[in-house]
Amino acid sequence: GHPKTLVFISHCGIFGTMEAKYHGVPVLAVPISFDQHRNAARLARKGLGRVLNWEEMTVESIIENIKILIDDTSYRKRIQTLSKALQDQKESPAERAVWWIEYAIRHKGAPHLQYAGKKLNTIQFHMIDVWTFLISLVILWISLSCWCLQRCCRNLSGGKSKQ
Structure with missing residues (x-):
């Protein structure tokens, strides 16, 4: 993330959400579908961003929410605290990858x-054996149900015709 980024406008997919947390940038969430609504609600609940409803969004509401996220420093402070915790690792991801590659080499493919x-x-x-058994049970149940019916x-x- 660029150090001058003040607000991240996102649909709040899991990767965009993690990127915003990692770089410590408040989020203006505009969820559209799937997990995005849950991710956006979680960000808002934790005070890391604000949520806009896709159907009710206007230019004015976008500008208003961006101003709130910039002017209210509590959003930036909370997400930067989280960012510091996420970035506090004993080694970089590249160093970790090198270690695991060398581990696999040392242990002959691990x-x-x-x-x-x-x-x-x-x-x-x-x-396939499990699916065959389950399908057989369903066919048996349907056959028995049809026979009983x-x-x-x-x-x-x-009985009616005899009477």
Whole structure:
């Protein structure tokens, strides 16, 4: 993030939200769908930004909310406190990546950390046996239900014609 950024206007997807927190910039949230509403509400609840409703948004409401986020320093203070906590790490992400690559080399590919699913055959990996069993149960239930319903209808219609 640029150090002169005062407000981040975002739809509040998870990555944009994390970026704003990491760089310590208050957010003007305009959620549209999916997780964006929850992310925006969480930011507003924690005092890290403000939320605008997409359907009711006007030029005036955008300008007003930007001014509030800039003028009320409590938003910037709260999100910068969070930013400092997020950035306080013993090593940079690049150093961490180098360490894990070297770890894998030292331990000959680190087989104990590899995904066990790659050793499964196709039937196990896609759980075809489980799906076959479940589909068979559903077919059996439908067949029995149809058979019972058919028997009940025959008995009811047969009973009425005899009387």
